[in-house]
Amino acid sequence: MPEHDSFDLDAAFGRLEQDIAGISAPRGAGAAITTARRRRQTRWGVAAVAALVVAGSAVGLHGRTGSDVEPPPTRPIPAPAVRQSFTSTTYGYTLKVPAGWTAAQASERWDGRTVLLSESPEVDRFTGTTTANSFAVARSWRRGLAAYVTSLVAWQARTHPYCPSKPALEKPVAIGGSPGLLLEYNCDVLINIAVTVKDGVAYWFLFDPGNEPALDGSDHVAFLRMLRSVEFPR
Incomplete structure (x- = not known):
C-alpha cells in the first residue's frame, strides 16, 4: 500500500471492496458492499455534524467574555426613616418627631384660658405627612390627673362650641x-x-387628622408613638 501524507480510509475501503469482489462474487455480494458503503457514509456524516455542533458551542462559550454578561439588576436600599428630637423651649419637654413631620416652637406661653388653635402662638405645632397636624401645650397644675381632665373638658366646651360638650370616649394612654x-x-x-400631669405641670397633646381617617391612618399611629417618646423636664 503506497504511503500518503494522511491515511485515506475511504480509498482503502474502496480497494478492499474491489479485492473482495475480484476473489469471489457470490449472490448478493454487490448489494452487501453497497449497503456497507452507505452505512459508512452515514456514520461519517453523523460524526461530522456532531463535530460541527461541538465546535460551534466551544466558539460560543469562549467568545462570550465576562464583560458581555449583564449583572442582575440591583434595587436601591431606602435610607431608614429618621425621627428627629424636639425640645420645647417654652414648656421644657422633649419628644421624637415622627419621620417626615415638621415642628415649630411656640412663641408665647399659654395662660390656661385662651382659645387654642393649631395656628396659635402658644402651641408647639407638629405637621404630619398628609393633612394631619398636632400641637402641645402645658400649664401649671397642682392637683391630680382626674381633676385636670374635668377642668379641660369644661374649657373645651366653652371655647369650642362646634364640638360635643363631652368626649365620646376616655381611655388610658401612656405619655412618656x-x-x-x-x-x-x-x-x-x-x-x-x-x-397627663407630671411634677406639678399639666401637659396635653392634641391630634387632628384633617382629611385622614383618625383611627386607621398612619399619622394617627405616628402620633401615638410620639406620645410614648415624650421626656419630661427633671
Missing part, C-alpha cells in the same frame, strides 16, 4: 411613661387629646 388619658371628640373628625 406617665399615666394619662386619651379623650376622643367627634367634631366631624375624631379629635384626640392626650393629657
